[in-house]
Amino acid sequence: xxxxxxxxxxxxxxxxxxxxxxxxxxxxxxxxxxxxxxxxxxxxxxxxxxxxxxxxxxxxxxxxxxxxxxxxxxxxxxxxxxxxxxxxxxxxxxxxxxxxxxxxxxxxxxxxxxxxxxxxxxxxxxxxxxxxxxxxxxxxxxxxxxxxxxxxxxxxxxxxxxxxxxxxxxxxxxxxxxxxxxxxxxxxxxxxxxxxxxxxxxxxxxxxxxxxxxxxxxxxxxxxxxxxxxxxxxxxxxxxxxxxxxxxxxxxxxxxxxxxxxx
Amino acid sequence: xxxxxxxxxxxxxxxxxxxxxxxxxxxxxxxxxxxxxxxxxxxxxxxxxxxxxxxxxxxxxxxxxxxxxxxxxxxxxxxxxxxxxxxxxxxxxxxxxxxxxxxxxxxxxxxxxxxxxxxxxxxxxxxxxxxxxxxxxxxxxxxxxxxxxxxxxxxxxxxxxxxxxxxxxxxxxxxxxxxxxxxxxxxxxxxxxxxxxxxxxxxxxxxxxxxxxxxxxxxxxxxxxxxxxxxxxxxxxxxxxxxxxxxxxxxxxxxxxxxxxxxxxxxxxxxxxxxxxxxxxxxxxxxxxxxxxxxxxxxxxxxxxxxxxxxxxxxxxxxxxxxxxxxxxxxxxxxxxxxxxxxxxxxxxxxxxxxxxxxxxxxxxxxxxxxxxxxxxxxxxxxxxxxxxxxxxxxxxxxxxxxxx
Numbered sequence: 001x002x003x004x005x006x007x008x009x010x011x012x013x014x015x016x017x018x019x020x021x022x023x024x025x026x027x028x029x030x031x032x033x034x035x036x037x038x039x040x041x042x043x044x045x046x047x048x049x050x051x052x053x054x055x056x057x058x059x060x061x062x063x064x065x066x067x068x069x070x071x072x073x074x075x076x077x078x079x080x081x082x083x084x085x086x087x088x089x090x091x092x093x094x095x096x097x098x099x100x101x102x103x104x105x106x107x108x109x110x111x112x113x114x115x116x117x118x119x120x121x122x123x124x125x126x127x128x129x130x131x132x133x134x135x136x137x138x139x140x141x142x143x144x145x146x147x148x149x150x151x152x153x154x155x156x157x158x159x160x161x162x163x164x165x166x167x168x169x170x171x172x173x174x175x176x177x178x179x180x181x182x183x184x185x186x187x188x189x190x191x192x193x194x195x196x197x198x199x200x201x202x203x204x205x206x207x208x209x210x211x212x213x214x215x216x217x218x219x220x221x222x223x224x225x226x227x228x229x230x231x232x233x234x235x236x237x238x239x240x241x242x243x244x245x246x247x248x249x250x251x252x253x254x255x256x257x258x259x260x261x262x263x
Numbered sequence: 264x265x266x267x268x269x270x271x272x273x274x275x276x277x278x279x280x281x282x283x284x285x286x287x288x289x290x291x292x293x294x295x296x297x298x299x300x301x302x303x304x305x306x307x308x309x310x311x312x313x314x315x316x317x318x319x320x321x322x323x324x325x326x327x328x329x330x331x332x333x334x335x336x337x338x339x340x341x342x343x344x345x346x347x348x349x350x351x352x353x354x355x356x357x358x359x360x361x362x363x364x365x366x367x368x369x370x371x372x373x374x375x376x377x378x379x380x381x382x383x384x385x386x387x388x389x390x391x392x393x394x395x396x397x398x399x400x401x402x403x404x405x406x407x408x409x410x411x412x413x414x415x416x417x418x419x420x421x422x423x424x425x426x427x428x429x430x431x432x433x434x435x436x437x438x439x440x441x442x443x444x445x446x447x448x449x450x451x452x453x454x455x456x457x458x459x460x461x462x463x464x465x466x467x468x469x470x471x472x473x474x475x476x477x478x479x480x481x482x483x484x485x486x487x488x489x490x491x492x493x494x495x496x497x498x499x500x501x502x503x504x505x506x507x508x509x510x511x512x513x514x515x516x517x518x519x520x521x522x523x524x525x526x527x528x529x530x531x532x533x534x535x536x537x538x539x540x541x542x543x544x545x546x547x548x549x550x551x552x553x554x555x556x557x558x559x560x561x562x563x564x565x566x567x568x569x570x571x572x573x574x575x576x577x578x579x580x581x582x583x584x585x586x587x588x589x590x591x592x593x594x595x596x597x598x599x600x601x602x603x604x605x606x607x608x609x610x611x612x613x614x615x616x617x618x619x620x621x622x623x624x625x626x627x628x629x630x631x632x633x634x635x636x637x638x639x640x641x642x643x644x645x646x647x648x649x650x651x652x653x654x655x656x657x658x659x660x661x662x663x664x665x666x667x668x
Contacts, residue, residue, distance in 0.1 A: 064491060090493035098491075104484040107477070115481045118474050119492035126475040133474070176492060 015042040017077060017180050017210040018063070024071030025055075025062050025234075032058040034234040036072070040180075045211045047225025049218070049245070051254055055234040056214045057099055060184055063212075064096050065089045077179070091120055093179030097169040097186060099214075103157045109168060110153035113140035116175040143171045147197065163194040170201065181205075182212045187220050195220070222246060230254070308457060312450045323449045325561050327521055330456040333557035334463050334514035336541040340553050341467040342507040343542070345476060346500060347483040348401070352393065352409030353538050355416050356508040358530035359386035360515030365433035365525055366426055375439045382519075383512045390508020391501065398500035413535050421527045432526025439520075446520055459517055460554065463510050467550055470506065479503050533577070540584050546594025555595040 018040040025033040033055045040046050048056050061067045063074060065086035074082050081089055104112050117136045118124045124136075131137070144150050147167035149160075157165065170186055186202075187195050195217070202224045205211060215221035222228060222242040230238035230245060232254050238245065245251050315322040335353050343349050363382035367373040373381075397408050420427045427433065438446035446452050470476050478499055482489045486496045519525050537560065545556020563583060567576040574582070587594060593601050 066487065066490075086490040087493050087495055090491055096491050098488065102485040102488040104481045104488070106484055107480055111477055112481075114474075115477055115489070116492055118478070119489075119494055121493075124474055126478075127470070127473050129469070129472050130474045130477050131472065172492075 016040065016075070017042055017044070018212070019075040020063070020072065021075075022072035023059070023062065023069055023074065025058050025067060026070045031234050033062060033069075036231075036234075036236050038229065038236070040210060040212060043207045043210055045213070045224055045226045047213045047215055047221040047228045048231060049215065049221050049228060049251075050231035050237075053233075054231040056231055057184055058234075059231070060096065060182055060212075060214060064094065064182065090176070093177075094182070095173040095176045095178030095180070096182040097173050097184055099184040099188070101162075101165050101169065103165055103168060103172075105158035106156060108154050108156055109144055109149050109160070110137065110140050112157055112168060112172060113143050113175055116140075116143075116172040119176055140175070143175045144168075146174075146201065147171050163190050166190055167194065167197070170198070174201075178209060180210045180212065182214075184214045185216060186213070187215060187217045199224070312453050320449055323453050325565060326558075327449070327453050327456045329554065329558040329561045330453075330460040331514045331518040331521060332537070332541060332561060333554035334460050334517070335511050335538050336545065336553035336557055337460075337463055337467055337550060338507040338510035338514070339538055339542050340545075340547055340550055341471070341510065342503060343547055344550070345471060345479040345483065346503045348398070348405055348500070348504065349539075350397075350409040350504075350507065351406055351535050351539060352397075352413040353507065353511040354530045354535045355393070355409075355413040356386040356390050356511040357515035357518065358413075358416055358420065358525070359389050360512035361519040361525040361529075362420060362427060362433070364516055364519050365436065369433050369436050369524075379516050382516055383509065386512030386515060387505060387509040390512070391505040393508070394501040394504035398497065398504055410535065413530070414532065417527060417531055420530070427527075430527055432524055432528070434524035434526070436520075436524055438523070452521065456517060456521070459513060463513055464550060464554075467510065471550075475499070475502075537580070540580060544583065544587050544594055546596035548593060549596045552594050552596045559595055 016039055018038065020036060020038040023033055023036040023038075024031070036059065048059065050056055058067065062069050063076075065081075065084060065088075069082065072082075073080060076089065076094065077092055079092070081092070104115065107115070111130075114130065114133075114136055117139055118126075125133075141150060141153060144153055147164075147170065149164060149168060149171075152160070152164075157168065160168065166186060166189065170183065173181055173183070187198055190198060199220060202211070202213075202220070211224070213221065213225060215224075222245060225242060228238075228240060228242055228245045229236055230248075230251055237254070238248060238250055240248075311326060312323050335357055338356075339350055339353050360382040363385050364375070364378045367378035367381060368375055393409070393412050397405060397412075400408055421429060423429075440446065441455075444451045446455065478489065478494055482494070482496050482499055489496050489499075518529070522529065541556035541560050542553060543556070544552075544559050545554065546552030560580065560583075563572075563579060564576050566572050567574055567579045572579060591598060591601050
């Protein structure tokens with residue numbers, strides 16, 4: 001892969017949320033993520049784009065802890081978390097959504113959000129009646145309201161439309177009050193109206209929340225993302241502002257032209 | 264053409280926004296509106312030993328057996344419903360509890376006040392140890408592992424004759440007399456069993472409603488997300504398995520006094536499978552199914568033994584199991600709904616057949632030529648089992664209302 005035409009924009013290390021060095025992930029002979037460096041500062045909005053199979057979701061899974069990297073280090077909030085469990089990373093303030101829906105499909109919207117609110121250890125009394133936990137139930141209702149699901153708290157998630165499920169994914173991640181929020185293609189399969197709602201939620205996100213976003217929809221990826229990382233074949237091929245990416249020949253080739261021989 | 268069709272094909276759109284997804288009997292049982300029915304059931308259960316026909320001893324014994332068998336099945340159903348883990352090893356913990364009480368009291372003169380809690384505690388601890396390994400597996404592997412553990416214990420009990428008296432088992436016990444009431448009296452024993460079964464049921468029901476229980480169902484649906492939300496999936500699964508072992512252990516202690524002892528025959532392979540059959544027969548989607556199934560199986564086996572049904576006990580059990588799996592996956596508890604469903608599909612198939620007979624492509628279905636209608640009739644006429652997905656635990660609330668109108 002050719003070298004990036006521009007120098008990458010470095011994030012200041014003092015308030016780094018995420019610092020990735022030489023990250024490598026192989027599945028047998030396939031190198032899904034190859035020697036990747038990435039720095040994300042506090043409150044930044046970073047988009048990761050790239051064609052299918054570029055390694056974006058693998059990168060997410062490695063950062064979230066679902067996959068162990070085969071090489072490299074991940075430092076989150078100043079701590080090396082390379083070998084830490086998914087659960088511990090969540091406790092540190094990492095929240096993510098999944099590319100394919102992994103909601104609790106036989107539970108209600110309210111119960112899904114309630115579980116999102118009870119994930120971290122602490123004040124939750126695990127053996128009381130969950131329906132009497134009025135404070136958390138009320139907060140679950142608030143979050144449902146934010147994506148227009150306030151009326152459907154008692155609906156089973158399996159009965160929601162695809163768009164509603166995607167939005168529920170998003171608020172469930174938000175409900176954990178994350179410091180680093182990672183969204184895996186949140187706009188996939190959404191209607192134009194739902195996309196608008198998603199944009200509103202993303203642009204009005206608290207500046208204390210750092211956002212890492214995988215998105216195929218360029219409108220969202222380049223509007224929400226203040227910095228864009230372009231991946232192809234597991235490598236970072238370009239990193240820069242939205243304008244840089246928009247005007248990049250490399251990106252155009254990757255997305256539109258395929259290989260130079262016109263395949 | 265395609266516009267209205269799309270709308271019609273998505274039944275979710277038509278349901279009111281907060282429609283309670285529970286339907287029929289389950290709603291009556293599980294909702295608070297069923298207070299009347301529950302009161303009637305309680306009255307029936309309490310009055311039962313006084314109104315049963317002669318020979319009273321035999322009939323009350325059936326009820327008691329249904330109760331303790333129901334509690335073992337309860338532990339299986341609770342685990343399956345909340346975690347998706349289908350265990351064939353519940354008799355292991357049942358046996359550990361029974362044998363511990365027997366060995367301690369009958370052979371070492373330890374008082375029951377000590378031996379009963381010790382038995383239940385030891386069985387629960389064994390459950391925790393088995394859980395350490397078992398909950399790492401899933402599906403068939405989990406099933407085989409739990410079954411293997413129960414068989415391991417069976418042969419252990421058979422061979423550790425100095426402790427367990429081998430194939431003879433432990434018998435000739437003196438039953439305790441709590442509050443001066445002798446458990447030799449079948450009516451007294453019935454009420455004790457009823458109280459314990461009710462307690463076990465209430466406990467299972469309550470735990471399902473706690474954040475712990477909700478988290479278990481979350482793990483059943485999507486362990487990846489539960490991890491991402493910060494839950495310790497392994498620990499939750501382990502605790503759930505241990506809790507189910509505890510419930511089975513309580514039943515084991517109870518059954519020990521019912522039988523007046525325990526033998527390896529009471530915990531062999533067939534008994535382990537009986538627990539699964541009870542759960543499926545009663546309805547593995549509902550906690551009530553445990554007791555409905557236990558009563559059903561106990562009666563069936565007794566009738567077969569008494570010669571009322573001309574079939575061998577094991578054969579009969581197998582036939583019933585197959586029939587339930589093929590045609591009534593919701594079990595006894597869900598029987599009314601399933602029968603209604605069959606009535607509906609049967610009527611539809613009949614109407615469709617008659618319609619074709621009268622005039623082939625008559626537009627009686629209101630819509631023709633778009634290819635969807637014949638498919639629906641085909642689905643109906645096959646008499647596909649309504650709704651449930653059998654032992655693969657789904658909450659079961661999504662009934663296939665294919666083409667219902």
